[in-house]
Amino acid sequence: MTEATALHELTAAQAAGLIRARHVSPVELVGALLERARSVDGLVRAWETLDGERALAAARAAEAMLRERPEEVGPLHGVPFGAKDVFDTADLRTSVGFGPFEDRLPRRDAEAVVRLKRAGGILLGKTVTTQFAVMPPPRTRNPWAEDRTPGGSSSGSGAGVAAREAPLALGTQTNGSVLRPAAFNGVVGLKPTYGRVSKRGVFPLAWSLDHVGVLARSVEDCALFLAAAAGHDPEDACSAARTVPDFSGRQRPGSPRFGFLSDALDRSTPEVAAHLADVARRFEAAGAVVREVRLEDSMETVLAVHQVIMQTEAAEVHARLLERHPDSYDLRLRAYLEAGRLLPGASYVRAQRLRRRINANMEGCFADVDVLLLPTATEAPPGTETTGDRSLQTPFSLTGLPAVSLPSGLSSERLPLAIQLVGARWQEPRLLEVARWCEERLDPVPAPPV
């Protein structure tokens, strides 16, 4: 670390390295991030609950462990992280953006939180979510421009990581809720393959679509998260019993082969489409192979199938709660759930059968390419009345394919633009290698002006 690098600027990997080498103390780092939150969070509003006292106590314990048992420290030893307020945290309020849950105190940590702590991570606090991780816009502001959405529903995780209030933060995605906030805040987002990371202790939105992911400031940090969090959990029925591979991306075999997903450009603004074309040309010039790929199923069909599944499952998740607290729900969300109760069961099953076809068709796209390349979002961050268009993230929540959002430049209004890389099922090692390759060839996006 140079003298000029402030502690709050460190990525998770940098912080972990400096802590292991004893150049930085976990107590100093937690203190610096709490100070950073005091200075900027009045504007950004990323934190739902900051748990400074316990974070400092954990940092002191981490410092002692480093002194006394250095051989036992984990890969994230002393590294602070945030968790979206849909992750249960033991004795720390988890309100899911819902009034009646204001003082809800879970007894156990969610599995993803357990695993990050086991790797040495220090929970700094809970980040703002939209209500139940659905559509109502949050109070969080985009650190790039106060009048633009930070995206949702992992709004606080995206804005907080961008504003240097934490090096990484857990998020969830059922539709586009990890990748879109990552794109709109100019940070890196990873949504692993469905089943790769346990959802135990995460408030559900739609069981067959919910994913746990991460927002960070480098691909390396996403890999660190995945190495710590991935792996079978017998307490999550959707968790896959697969061996956890090496995500470090050290093999670096050959130049990547991209499938340029032209369907996505039809939905994007001219500025986003031109930006993606420019990025693809730069990658080609750097030695990559770029081939055009088209989806066999129309985007309208993919989005409709996702909606029928998500709305039906969400209506069932909320059936009892909505009956008890109808007036505590956001008006649009309440109507969405009430309409969801009316969708015929046969239509839900039909949507699941179509999903299987879409999965098979999409897997065919990877015959000659390593990853699909498309914009993460159709536009630069829009106003705060919305959390933005989900349509380019939804297909990969539906199919469960792993995806990364990488900041790739700034718009004419100096707002973040991002590319999305989608890997084949269970191929996160290659996806992360390619993401690193891209990261090294894209101009670094500066810190937001907050």
Next chain:
Amino acid sequence: MQEPGRSKVLEELRTAAVATCGEPRTGDVQMREALESAATALWRVEREHLEPLELEPWRDD
């Protein structure tokens, strides 16, 4: 969207909403928007051609 198939789906949803939530609630702006959106999705799902799966009994019909 003026597709007849979709209009039929919307009408069925509205009828179900009135029976479940009552007339006034079904007329709320948010509820009307939610029903419109759900009808479009349902209609798209229903009109999509689907090959029978391997084990479905009618696949050789």
